[in-house]
Amino acid sequence: MEARVGDVALGSGHPIRIQSMAKTDTRDVRATLDQCIRSFEAGADYMRIGIPDMASVHCLKIIRTQLAAAGFHHPLVADIHYKPELATESARIAQKIRINPGNYGTPMPPFSLRKTGQGPVDEDENLFYRLKPLIDICKEYGTAIRIGTNAGSLPARYLDRYGKTPTALVESSIEYLRTFERLGFHNTVVSLKASKPMDMIASCRMMTQRMLETNMLYPMHIGVTEAGFSFRGRIKSALGIISLLKSGIGDTIRVSLSEPPENEIVFAKKITGHLTKHGGKTPVIMPNDDPVAIIRSEATDPDELIIDAITQFINIPSDKVVRNILAEAPMMKDGALERQLARHLMQAAGLNVSDTEFVSCPACARTTVDMNNLIKKVEKRLSGHPGIKIAIMGCMVNGPGEMADADYGLIGNRHGSLNLYKGKKIVRTNLEPDAALNALEHLMTQQ
Ligand code: SF4
Numbered sequence: 001m002e003a004r005v006g007d008v009a010l011g012s013g014h015p016i017r018i019q020s021m022a023k024t025d026t027r028d029v030r031a032t033l034d035q036c037i038r039s040f041e042a043g044a045d046y047m048r049i050g051i052p053d054m055a056s057v058h059c060l061k062i063i064r065t066q067l068a069a070a071g072f073h074h075p076l077v078a079d080i081h082y083k084p085e086l087a088t089e090s091a092r093i094a095q096k097i098r099i100n101p102g103n104y105g106t107p108m109p110p111f112s113l114r115k116t117g118q119g120p121v122d123e124d125e126n127l128f129y130r131l132k133p134l135i136d137i138c139k140e141y142g143t144a145i146r147i148g149t150n151a152g153s154l155p156a157r158y159l160d161r162y163g164k165t166p167t168a169l170v171e172s173s174i175e176y177l178r179t180f181e182r183l184g185f186h187n188t189v190v191s192l193k194a195s196k197p198m199d200m201i202a203s204c205r206m207m208t209q210r211m212l213e214t215n216m217l218y219p220m221h222i223g224v225t226e227a228g229f230s231f232r233g234r235i236k237s238a239l240g241i242i243s244l245l246k247s248g249i250g251d252t253i254r255v256s257l258s259e260p261p262e263n264e265i266v267f268a269k270k271i272t273g274h275l276t277k278h279g280g281k282t283p284v285i286m287p288n289d290d291p292v293a294i295i296r297s298e299a300t301d302p303d304e305l306i307i308d309a310i311t312q313f314i315n316i317p318s319d320k321v322v323r324n325i326l327a328e329a330p331m332m333k334d335g336a337l338e339r340q341l342a343r344h345l346m347q348a349a350g351l352n353v354s355d356t357e358f359v360s361c362p363a364c365a366r367t368t369v370d371m372n373n374l375i376k377k378v379e380k381r382l383s384g385h386p387g388i389k390i391a392i393m394g395c396m397v398n399g400p401g402e403m404a405d406a407d408y409g410l411i412g413n414r415h416g417s418l419n420l421y422k423g424k425k426i427v428r429t430n431l432e433p434d435a436a437l438n439a440l441e442h443l444m445t446q447q
Pocket residue numbers: 361362363364365366367368393394395396397398399402
């Protein structure tokens with residue numbers, strides 16, 4: 001099936017569409033316009049904009065009008081969490097709405113909290129009436145909807161039943177798809193995201209299988225969420241996206257980086273450009289006690305090196321055991337990148353954990369802190385702790401839920417400062433960045 005986002009169709013053999021998301025406060029119209037325009041000029045097919053409140057809905061309208069006046073008629077996507085009234089209003093303005101089954105409206109309580117025979121027990125009906133107002137408006141205005149399920153914000157009922165597994169992501173998405181179909185709505189895109197590339201790959205593969213079985217094969221948006229930034233973030237993102245695209249899964253991609261949105265577009269275009277030209281060689285495996293995959297690349301820049309190496313890495317037959325990677329890129333001036341690539345790729349693929357695991361959200365309209373500087377400082381200070389996972393998140397709306405199973409977290413709060421978490425527990429509040437970093441390091445060394 002295909003979906004249509006404004007004039008841009010996706011799925012059913014259309015080119016892979018590329019998108020990003022504005023990282024500005026949507027009420028700052030000038031800054032949001034600038035990010036959208038830079039992303040469109042870099043090649044984005046459409047842009048997503050966070051809608052945390054009604055003021056942002058009004059600004060969305062202004063942004064759309066001003067973009068058109070500047071000659072940019074690309075579709076816009078409104079990103080909604082929690083508040084159905086923002087979705088219904090935005091659906092009259094944006095060409096697509098993204099909703100998250102983990103937080104759209106008020107679901108039924110988890111199975112474990114229900115008493116047999118007491119109160120409403122039919123979530124199907126509850127969901128039908130919860131979604132109907134939005135679907136009615138989307139039908140009227142020709143607006144598409146993305147069902148954007150995220151491992152960090154699964155519906156409680158599905159967590160209760162399946163735990164934090166690909167099955168939970170898949171089944172909660174299927175439930176929404178079924179309800180959309182009951183409501184006669186088909187202009188739908190699905191996404192299932194996780195911060196671990198291998199989890200995201202498994203979820204999307206399982207979802208494709210379930211969509212085939214249920215005869216609801218809708219276009220899929222793919223990406224690794226909270227991938228981080230720079231070399232490491234690109235490796236995680238590319239591993240998830242390339243693995244799926246090479247197996248024919250994925251109709252639109254987002255490279256989520258904690259960087260300006262146009263950087264995401266530039267890297268995403270390099271991925272799709274590379275895949276149309278190269279099938280990727282298969283690495284030679286040296287059959288030692290610890291078999292080594294030798295990846296040779298003629299790449300001349302770090303992005304190409306990542307993409308080429310991953311395109312080769314995923315060609316390793318599944319019955320071959322690999323315990324290490326040796327990357328050789330003679331055209332690269334910086335030999336250290338080859339070693340970094342091998343290390344981060346092994347870690348992203350879950351084959352050899354040799355460093356701290358960082359997850360950081362890409363930032364959006366809800367962000368309350370300067371993520372770019374914070375992430376760089378945290379990575380610089382706290383690398384080298386294998387087995388420890390640190391999350392850096394931009395807001396308290398989704399940050400605590402989406403910091404996944406991190407051991408520690410720094411999350412921007414509504415005062416523009418940071419709360420420090422140990423696991424799911426807040427241990428310090430209202431810290432400035434440097435104080436937060438010191439407190440986090442101190443907490444880690446206490447263990
Ligand atoms: S966690 Fe980050 S990307 Fe997610 S809603 Fe909050 S600020 Fe936006």
